[in-house]
Amino acid sequence: MHIKEVAKQLNTTSRSIRYYEQKGLISPKKEANNDYRTFSETDILRLSTILALREVGMSLEKIKHVLHNPNMSMNDYLNVQRSALFEKWMEMKDMIGTIDKMIAQTADGQYSATEIFELSQHLKNLKGLRKNWEDKWNFDKQADGYDQNIKMAGYRFNVHQDYEKALSKAADMVRLENNDICADIGVGTGNLGARFLHQGVNVIGIDQSEGMLKVCREKHPDIETRKGHFLALPLMDQQANSVVSSYALHHLPDSEKLLALEEMSRVLTDNGQICIVDLMFQDEAHRSQVINRFRVERNTEAIYAIDDEFYADQSKLTNWLEENDFSVKTHRFNDILSMIYAVKN
Numbered sequence: 001m002h003i004k005e006v007a008k009q010l011n012t013t014s015r016s017i018r019y020y021e022q023k024g025l026i027s028p029k030k031e032a033n034n035d036y037r038t039f040s041e042t043d044i045l046r047l048s049t050i051l052a053l054r055e056v057g058m059s060l061e062k063i064k065h066v067l068h069n070p071n072m073s074m075n076d077y078l079n080v081q082r083s084a085l086f087e088k089w090m091e092m093k094d095m096i097g098t099i100d101k102m103i104a105q106t107a108d109g110q111y112s113a114t115e116i117f118e119l120s121q122h123l124k125n126l127k128g129l130r131k132n133w134e135d136k137w138n139f140d141k142q143a144d145g146y147d148q149n150i151k152m153a154g155y156r157f158n159v160h161q162d163y164e165k166a167l168s169k170a171a172d173m174v175r176l177e178n179n180d181i182c183a184d185i186g187v188g189t190g191n192l193g194a195r196f197l198h199q200g201v202n203v204i205g206i207d208q209s210e211g212m213l214k215v216c217r218e219k220h221p222d223i224e225t226r227k228g229h230f231l232a233l234p235l236m237d238q239q240a241n242s243v244v245s246s247y248a249l250h251h252l253p254d255s256e257k258l259l260a261l262e263e264m265s266r267v268l269t270d271n272g273q274i275c276i277v278d279l280m281f282q283d284e285a286h287r288s289q290v291i292n293r294f295r296v297e298r299n300t301e302a303i304y305a306i307d308d309e310f311y312a313d314q315s316k317l318t319n320w321l322e323e324n325d326f327s328v329k330t331h332r333f334n335d336i337l338s339m340i341y342a343v344k345n
């Protein structure tokens with residue numbers, strides 16, 4: 001087939017096709033005497049893939065990887081692209097929300113430049129928070145050994161004490177029906193999400209680590225895995241009947257935790273449930289008391305481990321939830337591990 005026919009068949013232009021050729025994405029045969037391009041069936045299929053991926057916003061550089069990298073499947077790349085689109089969507093939502101406020105403030109023809117500037121700075125801060133998180137623990141590297149490490153006992157400070165008990169309690173608390181959607185954020189290898197599968201629930205496991213998602217898929221093929229971040233969940237508004245999360249939120253600095261709750265609330269249906277099992281203190285006084293005790297006991301492992309992560313202040317999380325119309329229950333497993341269960345009213 002010649003270029004014009006191909007362009008017509010694929011609803012594109014000859015110019016775009018030549019551009020993809022110039023960028024090395026396709027290489028149709030050229031006739032020696034007149035430079036005419038002949039497109040085989042394979043070329044056309046490849047071209048249709050390129051066009052489809054361009055339409056969902058993938059860069060040419062990424063598309064090149066999709067076409068040439070045997071280690072990652074098309075599905076993996078689409079997953080990454082969806083996550084990037086959700087991040088952009090959240091950024092657009094933040095910007096539109098800010099513009100709404102600016103319009104309201106300027107509606108009567110008068111406005112305070114300081115207030116408008118403050119709104120813009122709030123937006124700037126929000127954009128920074130959503131983008132700045134980085135995985136300093138290298139979860140991709142931890143993925144293969146993760147389940148084994150949970151079982152290791154005998155440390156002077158064992159964050160996984162009561163792990164099984166806590167996950168079971170979370171699975172008992174959350175009431176779901178057949179075909180409901182349960183999003184497990186920071187799903188890791190799927191240990192919490194899998195506890196909902198037998199109820200006929202659709203479990204969506206979300207994680208920033210592709211390594212963890214891979215192990216999760218291998219262990220629990222019925223969990224749908226999605227690459228994504230606490231602060232830009234790859235879910236539509238009101239899509240999930242419940243959001244659960246175990247041992248993940250404490251990787252977010254305090255400045256990001258309330259934004260994470262806001263994100264959970266965004267994706268929840270009315271009467272949706274949040275269940276968080278995580279390392280946290282009851283409040284600041286409790287934090288000081290526990291850390292002081294470790295100091296007295298000269299338990300440097302404990303002090304180092306707590307310093308390395310961002311154990312929450314439970315009272316701040318529950319206050320936010322109550323202020324945002326959730327009914328909240330809490331349960332404490334030990335000095336550093338608690339559960340927050342909240343229902344959206």
Ligand SMILES: C[S@@+](CC[C@H](N)C(=O)[O-])C[C@H]1O[C@@H](n2cnc3c(N)ncnc32)[C@H](O)[C@@H]1O
Nearest residue numbers: 139186187188208209212229230246247248251
């Ligand atoms: C300690 S593991 C817990 C895994 C699992 N939920 C469990 O209970 O065994 C923490 C997981 O949270 C994920 N995680 C940490 N911060 C995250 C973030 N900001 N967004 C999404 N996932 C995150 C990590 O990649 C990792 O898989």
